Structures are given as C-alpha cells and as structure tokens.
C-alpha cells in the first residue's frame with residue numbers, strides 16, 4: 001500500500017506557518033516517512049495533484065487567484081486543514097477589509113512620496129473586495145488556529161490525522177500568540 | 178432593605194452548597210470552587226448581566242438564568258455545564274469575534290486576554306459567522322493610555338469602574354445595537370477629557386486589548402483588576 | 417371651581433353637557449392620525465377652518481384620532497349626529513360647510529352600517545371620534561369618571577383589585593400578564609411611596625392603537641390610571657409617551673389640566689383620603705424603551721436599556737420603589753370594567769382571554785384601519801368580513817401579528833380564534849395589536865429580513881446575543897434575498913434563532929427570531945428556493961433578478 005499523500009498550500013500569508021512546519025526540525029524527518037509530500041512551496045511541483053489525502057493551507061483568500069486555487073485544492077483533497085490564523089480567521093491580511101480596494105491601492109501605491117506612483121495593473125491577481133478565511137469559501141475539515149501554530153501543534157495534528165484520528169486542536173492551540 | 182440575610186441551601190452541579198440569601202449563584206459557585214465563565218462580571222463592580230456567558234440551567238425551569246445576577250434560593254438545583262449551555266457560550270464568543278476586528282497576533286493583549294482565554298477553554302477553533310469587519314478608530318490621544326475600539330466587547334467594565342470606584346464617570350456608551358461605541362465625556366478624545374483622572378483603573382479591568390497602557394505595548398504584562406476587591410474591603414472596613 | 421364629590425354631581429355635569437350639546441354648534445372632527453395625515457388631512461382641516469371662518473358658519477373644526485376606516489380616509493366625523501365622511505378632499509370644504517344643516521353629499525357619506533363597523537365590539541374605542549377629546553365634560557357626558565367616583569366613594573382598594581382580577585383583563589402591551597394579579601402584587605408590596613406608569617411608547621412599526629386612544633379619548637386612560645393609583649396605593653403617575661406623538665401629548669396635557677380642574681387629580685380626590693397626580697414623560701422613540709425596565713431607566717434620566725428581572729418593577733421599579741406599569745389599552749379598559757362590572761367584561765372573549773382587543777389592520781386587505789373585536793374572534797372574520805378580504809386578483813398568503821416580536825400565520829389557521837394562547841401555539845404572539853395581511857405578492861424571506869433589520873437597529877446593544885446575533889441573522893437573511901446564501905447559512909440562521917431567543921436579556925432579543933422561526937415553520941420551501949434555486953416566487957428579491965440575468 002502506498003503512503004498517504006500530503007500537500008501544503010500558501011495563499012495570502014506571511015510564510016510563517018510554513019516556517020513553523022520546518023520548526024519541527026528532526027521530527028520532520030521521522031514524520032515525512034509516513035507520507036509523500038506531493039505539493040508544497042517546499043518542493044518543486046507546479047501542478048496540484050488530482051487526489052491528495054491531507055492538505056494544509058496557510059493564508060487567507062485575498063485575490064481571485066487564491067479563490068480559484070482553493071476551490072481546485074478543495075475538490076482534490078480529502079482532508080482540508082486551515083493552518084494558522086490567516087487561514088482560520090483572515091488575521092492580518094483581513095485588516096484591510098474595512099477599506100475599499102481602490103482606496104487601499106491608492107493609499108499604498110500613490111501619494112506616499114514614491115518616485116513612480118503607479119498601481120500595479122494587469123496580469124497580477126486582482127484583490128477581492130474582502131479577505132476571507134478559507135471556510136467562508138470552501139468546506140474545511142480541521143481548524144488549527146495560532147499565528148503561527150507551534151511546531152508541536154503541527155506535529156500532533158499531522159500525526160493524529162495520519163493515524164486516522166481527529167486531533168483535539170482546542171487543547172493544543174489558540175488564536176494569536 | 179432586606180432584613181438579616183438567611184442561609185439557603187442549594188445544589189450546584191450535584192454538590193450541596195450553602196449560601197447567604199443575598200448571594201448570587203455565581204458567588205455561591207465560586208466559593209465552592211465551581212467555575213462559571215463570565216465576561217461582564219467583575220468582583221467589586223455592580224452586575225449588568227449583559228454578556229450571557231454565565232447562563233445556567235435551573236431545575237424546573239426552561240428559562241436560562243444569568244448566575245451573576247440571580248440570587249440563590251432554597252432548594253435550587255443549578256447546572257452550570259450542559260451541552261446546550263456550552264453551545265450557547267461558544268456562540269457568544271463566536272459572535273464577539275465576528276463583531277469587531279480581533280487580530281490576536283498583533284493585539285496588545287495577545288495571550289493575556291479574557292476573550293482569547295475563553296475561546297480556548299470553550300474549544301472555539303474558528304468562527305462560523307461572517308466577520309463584520311467594521312471600520313473602527315483607535316483613540317491614542319491620552320498621554321498614557323489608548324482605546325482600540327476594534328477590540329472592545331462592550332462589557333462596560335470600564336464604564337462601571339470609572340463611575341462606581343473612581344467616581345469620574347468618563348466613559349459612557351453612544352448609539353445602540355452593533356453601532357454602540359464607548360465614548361469619553363461627550364464624545365471627545367480621551368486625552369481631552371476633563372473628567373479623567375488618569376487613574377488607570379479602566380485599563381486594568383478591561384478584559385481585552387481595547388484599553389491599554391501605551392508603555393506596556395508588547396510588554397506582556399497581564400492586567401490586574403485585583404485592586405478592586407482590596408478597595409472594596411477597605412470600604413467595608415470603614416463602614 | 418368646587419371639587420366633585422358625588423355621582424350626582426357628576427351626573428349633573430353630564431346632563432348640562434348633553435343639553436348644551438343639543439344646542440351647541442355642529443362640529444367637524446377631522447382625522448389627523450397617521451393614515452389620514454399622510455393624505456394631507458391637516459390641509460383639509462385648515463380648509464374647513466377657513467371656510468367656517470369665511471362663511472361664519474356655527475361650527476367647530478377639530479382634529480381627532482383615527483376614526484377606524486383609514487383606507488377610506490381622509491375621514492371626517494360630524495357632530496352631533498355622528499355621520500362619517502370619507503375620501504374628503506380640500507376641495508370638498510366649501511360643500512361640506514354649506515351643507516352642515518342639510519344632507520351631506522352622497523359620494524362623501526361613509527356608512528356605519530357596513531360589516532367593518534358592525535362586526536366590531538367597542539370598549540376602548542367607544543368614544544373615539546364621537547367626543548371632543550379636549551373637553552372633559554364630553555367624556556363625563558359619555559359616562560366618564562363615573563367608575564372613578566364610584567371606586568373612590570364605595571370601594572376599597574382590595575375590592576378594585578379583585579374586580580379587575582375577576583374581569584380577566586390581561587396586559588395589552590404584549591405579554592398578556594393578568595392585570596389584576598399585577599395590581600395585587602403592587603398593592604401588597606410594602607412601601608409608602610409607589611408609582612403608576614402608563615406605557616405609551618408604542619414602538620412596533622405600523623402600530624397606532626395606543627396613539628389613537630390617547631388622541632381620541634385621553635381621559636379614559638387617565639381615569640384608568642387614577643383608579644389604579646388608588647388600588648395599589650400610589651400617589652404619583654407617569655405617562656411615558658414618545659415624542660413622535662405630539663397630538664397625543666397635547667391632548668394628554670389638556671386632559672391632565674382639565675382633570676386637575678375638576679379635582680380628579682390632585683389631593684383628596686372626591687373627598688377621599690387619596691391624592692394622585694400624573695406627569696408626562698416624553699421618550700425619544702427607541703423601541704426598546706417600551707420594555708418596562710428600560711422605560712423606567714429612561715424616566716430616571718438614564719440610558720434606556722433593560723436590566724435583568726427579577727426584581728420586577730412591582731417590587732423594585734421607578735427609583736427602586738414598587739411600581740405598577742401597564743399599557744395604554746390596559747388602563748383604558750379599566751373604567752368600563754368597573755362601570756359595567758367584571759362579570760359583563762368576562763363574558764366577552766374566550767376562556768383565558770377576556771374582553772376586546774384593538775388591532776391595527778393593515779397590508780393587503782380592502783379595509784385598512786383600526787378595529788376592536790372581542791377576544792377569540794376568528795382571524796377569518798377579522799380579515800375577510802371586517803377587513804373585506806384581499807383585493808381583487810390576489811390570494812391571501814399569511815397574516816403577521818405581533819410586529820417584530822411576532823410571527824406569520826398561514827392560511828390553514830384562518831379559523832384560529834385570536835387570543836393569547838392560540839396565537840402563541842402557532843408561533844406568533846398577540847403583541848400590541850399590529851396585524852399585517854399579506855398576499856401572494858409577499859416574499860416570506862424578505863418579510864423576515866425586514867423585521868430582523870428592525871430588531872437589529874432597535875437592539876440596545878447591551879447583551880451580546882441580541883446585539884451581535886440580530887446583525888448576523890440580518891446578514892444571513894440578506895445573503896438569502898440577494899442570492900448568495902448556501903445551505904450552510906440556513907443552518908447557521910437556525911442555530912442563531914435558537915441561541916438568541918434563549919439567551920437574550922430582554923424581550924426584544926428573546927422574540928427577535930420569531931418572524932424567522934414562524935416563516936421557516938410554514939414557508940420553509942421559500943427559503944430553500946432562495947438558497948438553492950436562487951428564486952423568489954414573489955419576485956421581490958434580488959436573487960430572482962440575478963437568476964434572470966444569468967439565464
């Protein structure tokens with residue numbers, strides 16, 4: 001029997017949650033023997049595979065590209081895990097939500113004494129009117145709050161899921177910290 | 178008003194306890210080591226019964242009662258933890274998180290916040306309701322303190338401590354419903370308040386990161402409302 | 417003027433007034449209540465005044481409260497013969513004044529013989545439009561203040577409480593708490609200073625029952641309050657009325673002045689060892705200030721927010737003293753109960769709901785207006801006989817009672833007798849008397865959303881379930897009407913309904929989910945259509961328009 005497959009996806013987040021995954025240090029080696037990492041910013045793979053057992057999502061849904069991606073990922077994933085506050089609550093990316101997008105872009109790219117006042121256009125993913133946590137867009141199976149969730153938490157969550165159990169996340173992590 | 182308080186016996190979560198007739202269910206529970214979650218209650222301040230975290234079930238009644246304002250009665254049978262109560266409490270917390278902008282990771286109260294603690298102890302790992310994301314100001318006009326409306330849960334502890342203990346009545350509420358806003362004096366910047374004595378009591382009793390000491394930003398120092406019971410003991414002694 | 421003491425003296429005033437009325441000039445009472453006012457009845461009133469002045473006709477022109485059949489307004493009632501004129505326009509003024517002493521033009525005559533009037537039983541509204549609300553003599557000539565004099569001279573407070581209890585009167589402010597029981601509790605509560613409060617906040621959208629009583633017959637309410645004061649041992653009363661009711665306030669001020677002049681208010685009323693006075697307190701019009709503890713806070717000059725009960729106002733109310741608080745209509749029933757006897761009163765209505773109830777009948781019925789019917793009258797009779805049914809081309813769908821705290825009742829319950837228990841059983845409430853008839857052009861999801869918006873904006877914000885919960889429910893309902901909701905949103909909505917109704921601090925939050933719950937109970941398929949098919953069968957919601965565009 002082949003090993004279960006695991007993927008990690010990076011949407012609108014600071015990459016801190018991925019760093020926290022790496023923070024598992026040597027435990028990562030031991031853990032990685034139990035699954036195949038099939039898609040991740042940490043591995044070189046362009047296409048999200050057709051079928052993945054467990055996918056961890058870092059970051060919120062902030063652009064049309066995020067939205068497209070998360071729907072595709074959801075369709076191809078058995079157990080979807082929102083990893084970290086950005087994915088779970090919107091967190092820092094969502095702090096822009098009370099500001100209309102055009103105003104926000106002007107604010108950032110214009111009138112700040114920049115040499116070239118220009119809002120980046122075309123070919124870049126366009127921002128959604130509101131940043132949303134993953135579960136407002138697709139169904140999420142496991143929520144792991146924390147900014148970032150600790151390496152211990154992530155280790156336990158992955159181990160439990162691999163063992164076919166539902167991790168008791170509430171006991172492990174909380175919003176923020 | 179009431180004559181001499183009488184002793185009442187009641188059952189809380191299967192434990193027989195006795196309490197004086199002027200005590201609330203919450204008082205009686207706490208004296209007996211039974212914990213009931215609270216947010217708006219604070220020992221030493223008048224009760225408002227507003228947050229509904231402390232609702233308990235009473236035998237023989239379908240109506241839930243707030244433990245912080247309900248006086249004990251002879252023969253009462255109180256249950257403080259049922260699936261139904263826990264569900265409602267989780268929903269209260271979810272509603273609070275969705276109501277304003279709680280970004281714990283960058284909040285001054287991160288890891289020492291009453292709301293965050295309750296979310297953890299009630300197993301709230303995510304919020305099912307849509308975030309309302311209102312645009313709310315932060316008032317940093319006060320020399321020493323600041324008020325971040327994004328984190329305020331409108332528990333009115335600050336209003337009460339300033340009014341009842343400090344006697345300054347700087348804080349009040351403006352507007353109603355989800356548009357309620359904590360204001361100082363007649364809706365002026367806190368720093369321009371004529372009534373505020375800068376005593377800092379409101380900051381200490383605020384359960385969240387809404388009121389904070391500017392010098393303690395990121396200072397990871399837990400708030401300490403314990404002075405209240407001390408002040409109240411002093412008062413009692415003086416009487 | 418010497419103060420009144422006996423029934424004989426009262427009778428004398430009444431007779432004098434009646435005699436004077438025979439000889440007195442005619443009067444035209446122009447309805448200036450909400451319905452007719454929106455059709456500019458104030459302009460009609462000034463046109464009539466001008467015309468009277470111009471011609472020197474011997475006629476008094478006055479404004480009055482709702483005359484009942486609002487849909488045929490603007491209405492004008494004539495004295496002394498009580499004729500009723502409908503659809504009056506400014507341009508009719510000359511003709512009306514010219515024909516004061518002959519027959520009025522046929523096109524203006526509104527028959528009182530039609531079912532709308534015939535099927536009603538009036539107690540609270542008996543004088544509405546028939547007496548000059550600014551003249552205490554006219555109220556006395558209509559047997560007014562007899563009950564008070566009788567009570568003060570021949571009954572003990574305990575007997576009055578007993579009489580009110582026996583009548584079976586229940587509070588008309590919404591909850592239907594037995595009035596006699598409440599009076600008895602306040603009477604028995606120990607204390608030398610007690611208060612009586614009349615709740616005239618009337619905040620339900622579309623409700624104007626209390627307003628009309630105050631505008632058309634203010635002495636009836638005063639008399640009820642004075643009797644209550646005597647029965648419970650209070651010497652001060654307050655009427656809490658919203659600032660949006662300037663005419664009601666003016667009428668009350670006049671009535672209080674007149675009642676003081678004749679000694680019905682003041683010290684040693686009717687020579688009894690009983691003093692009572694009434695003051696008006698004007699509220700800012702927040703719906704929540706109708707809730708009794710919020711109302712009391714507001715009178716005390718504090719922010720009008722409810723507080724947990726117990727203690728109930730009967731033990732600790734205004735200034736923490738025992739306080740009786742009743743609704744306008746509850747007080748308005750009292751004089752008649754004492755005058756005609758509790759037995760007579762209890763003979764009207766059903767087993768548990770006695771007497772009559774005033775309703776503001778509106779929405780999709782031919783006869784829109786203010787009506788009073790015995791408790792237990794079937795909905796069908798109210799809507800189809802008195803109301804004249806749904807206008808041509810449409811079908812009855814539901815009737816909403818109880819305003820933002822109530823629910824929608826579908827066709828299958830049309831034979832339901834209107835009383836507190838029956839309405840509750842089908843998921844609605846009596847409330848204060850709003851009754852909105854809806855036909856097939858109404859979308860039930862949209863109706864629920866409308867009421868939720870009201871609750872959200874009227875929530876005082878004190879407790880979290882109501883403050884944040886109504887806002888969330890409104891958002892979820894908006895998703896449904898706008899076609900962006902998922903089945904999961906419906907689950908959330910139902911969860912919230914359960915939580916908000918069971919955990920909110922006061923009645924506003926506790927009942928805010930009712931419009932959603934009742935429409936879910938009877939019209940669930942409409943919710944599913946909005947969510948799954950993005951379809952609104954009534955065609956009023958945005959979601960249908962979206963579907964059309966994409967189709």
Ligand SMILES: Cc1cc2nc3c(=O)[nH]c(=O)nc-3n(C[C@H](O)[C@H](O)[C@H](O)COP(=O)(O)O)c2cc1C
Pocket residue numbers: 586587588589590591592593595615616617618619620703704705706707708709741742743744746747848922923924
């Ligand atoms: C949100 C809310 C609004 C209310 N508004 C009114 C009102 O406008 N008029 C009224 O008489 N009672 C109102 N009530 C009911 C009062 O709290 C109180 O029960 C009533 O005045 C008692 O009088 P009754 O026993 O004669 O009905 C309201 C209650 C709630 C919870």
Ligand code: SF4
Pocket residue numbers: 012013014015016017018058059083084085086087091092146147148149282
């Ligand atoms: S949750 Fe925190 S650590 Fe993770 S991506 Fe977001 S900001 Fe970075």
Ligand code: SF4
Pocket residue numbers: 175176278279280281282284285286287288289290291292293328385386387
């Ligand atoms: S106030 Fe508490 S819950 Fe809100 S953001 Fe700050 S730490 Fe988080």
Ligand code: SF4
Pocket residue numbers: 338339343345346347348372373374375376377378379380
């Ligand atoms: S610092 Fe003291 S006086 Fe000033 S607002 Fe806070 S509690 Fe009131």
Ligand code: SF4
Pocket residue numbers: 328329330331332333334335336359382383384385387388
């Ligand atoms: S500022 Fe703090 S204490 Fe005051 S109401 Fe808001 S959360 Fe409560």
Ligand code: SF4
Pocket residue numbers: 704721722874875876877878879880882883920921922923924925926
């Ligand atoms: S239920 Fe609503 S209106 Fe009543 S106290 Fe709570 S927030 Fe205020």
Ligand code: FES
Pocket residue numbers: 214215216217218225226227228229230231232243244245246
């Ligand atoms: S602690 Fe009791 S309601 Fe807030």
Ligand code: FES
Pocket residue numbers: 447448449450451452453481482483484485486487489490491785786
């Ligand atoms: S408002 Fe004029 S008759 Fe009702």
